[in-house]
Amino acid sequence: HAKQQHRGRWVAFDRDMAVRSRHQAELLTRLNAAFNENQLFVVYQPQIELASGRLVGMEALVRWRREDGQLIPPDTFIPVAERSGLIDALGEWVLQTACHDLLRLLRMGLDPGRVAVNVSVIQFGGATFADRVLATLERLGLPPQRLELEITESVAMLGEDVVQSVLARLRAAGLSVAIDDFGTGYSSLAYLERLPLDCLKIDRAFVRRLQQGDEARVAELITQLGHKLGLRVLAEGVEDDAVRQRLLALGCHEGQGFGIARPMAFEPLQAWLEARARTAPAGAAT
Ligand code: C2E
Ligand code: MG
Numbered sequence: 001h002a003k004q005q006h007r008g009r010w011v012a013f014d015r016d017m018a019v020r021s022r023h024q025a026e027l028l029t030r031l032n033a034a035f036n037e038n039q040l041f042v043v044y045q046p047q048i049e050l051a052s053g054r055l056v057g058m059e060a061l062v063r064w065r066r067e068d069g070q071l072i073p074p075d076t077f078i079p080v081a082e083r084s085g086l087i088d089a090l091g092e093w094v095l096q097t098a099c100h101d102l103l104r105l106l107r108m109g110l111d112p113g114r115v116a117v118n119v120s121v122i123q124f125g126g127a128t129f130a131d132r133v134l135a136t137l138e139r140l141g142l143p144p145q146r147l148e149l150e151i152t153e154s155v156a157m158l159g160e161d162v163v164q165s166v167l168a169r170l171r172a173a174g175l176s177v178a179i180d181d182f183g184t185g186y187s188s189l190a191y192l193e194r195l196p197l198d199c200l201k202i203d204r205a206f207v208r209r210l211q212q213g214d215e216a217r218v219a220e221l222i223t224q225l226g227h228k229l230g231l232r233v234l235a236e237g238v239e240d241d242a243v244r245q246r247l248l249a250l251g252c253h254e255g256q257g258f259g260i261a262r263p264m265a266f267e268p269l270q271a272w273l274e275a276r277a278r279t280a281p282a283g284a285a286t
C-alpha cells in the first residue's frame with residue numbers, strides 16, 4: 001500500500017511538471033509576441049540620498065501590459081526570458097530605452113542623476129556585453145557616469161576572470177556597478193570583496209524588518225560591510241519615513257521605495273520631476 005501511495009505521488013508530481021512546462025512555453029510564446037509588438041515598457045523609480053533628500057538616480061524596471069490590460073510582473077517573465085535566450089534582446093532594449101529616456105529628460109532641463117539598469121547574469125556573461133553597452137552610450141552621446149548597472153550575486157556562476165575583466169572594462173569607461181538584492185544569493189564574501197564595485201543594494205527583505213520594528217541586524221551588517229569595502233549603500237523597499245530614519249541612523253547612504261516614490265512611466269516621471277523642481281530647488285531636502 002505504501003508503495004502504491006509513493007508511486008501515486010510521483011505520477012502527480014510528473015503531471016505538475018508537465019503542466020508547469022506547458023505553461024512556461026505558452027508564456028514564452030506570448031512574451032516573444034509582446035516584445036515584438038511593443039507591449040513592454042519601462043518605468044522608473046527615483047533613488048535619493050537619505051540625508052539630504054537629493055535625487056541621485058532612478059532605477060529602470062521593465063513592465064509587460066497584455067492586450068487585456070493585465071500587468072505581468074517581471075519576476076514572472078524575466079526568468080522565462082532568461083531560459084530562452086530572449087533576455088539578450090530584451091535586456092538590450094531596456095538599456096537603450098533607459099538611456100534614451102534619460103537623455104530626453106536632460107534635454108528638457110530635468111536632471112534625475114543617473115539611471116540604473118538591471119542586468120541578467122545571462123546577459124552579463126555574453127561575449128559582447130561590455131562592447132554593446134559602451135557602443136550604446138557612445139551612439140547616444142550619454143556620459144558613462146550617467147549609467148549604473150545592477151548585477152546580482154549570481155554572477156558568481158560565471159568564471160571569475162570573465163566577471164573581473166567585464167567589470168574592469170565598464171568601470172574604466174566610467175560606469176558604476178551595483179550588487180542588487182545583496183544578501184539573498186549564494187556568493188561568498190571573499191568573492192565579492194575581489195570584485196570592483198561601486199554600490200551595495202540592501203534587499204527589500206532586510207529593509208522590511210526595520211519597518212516591522214524588528215532587529216536591524218542584517219541591514220546594519222550590510223551597511224557596515226559596504227562602508228568597509230568603500231561602497232555606496234542603497235536600500236530598496238523604503239516604504240515610510242520611520243524606515244528612512246532608521247536606515248539613516250545605520251549609516252545607509254541612499255534609498256528607493258514606495259515611501260519616496262513609486263516606479264513611474266515616462267510622462268508621470270516627467271511631471272514628478274517638474275513638480276519637484278518647482279517646490280524643491282536643486283539640492284533641497286524633501
Ligand atoms: P529589483 O531589481 O530588486 O527591483 C526592485 C523591486 O522592488 C521592483 O519590483 C520595485 O517595483 C519593487 N519595489 C520598490 N520599492 C518598493 C517598496 O517600497 N515596497 C515594495 N513592496 N516593493 C518595492 P519589480 O519592478 O516588480 O521588479 C522585480 C524584479 O524584476 C527586479 O527586482 C529585477 O530583479 C527584475 N527586473 C525588473 N526589470 C528588469 C530588467 O529590465 N532586466 C532584468 N534582468 N531584470 C529586471
Ligand atoms: Mg534592481
Ligand code: MG
Nearest residue numbers: 180181201236
Ligand atoms: Mg533589488
Ligand code: MG
Nearest residue numbers: 181203204236
Ligand atoms: Mg530585490
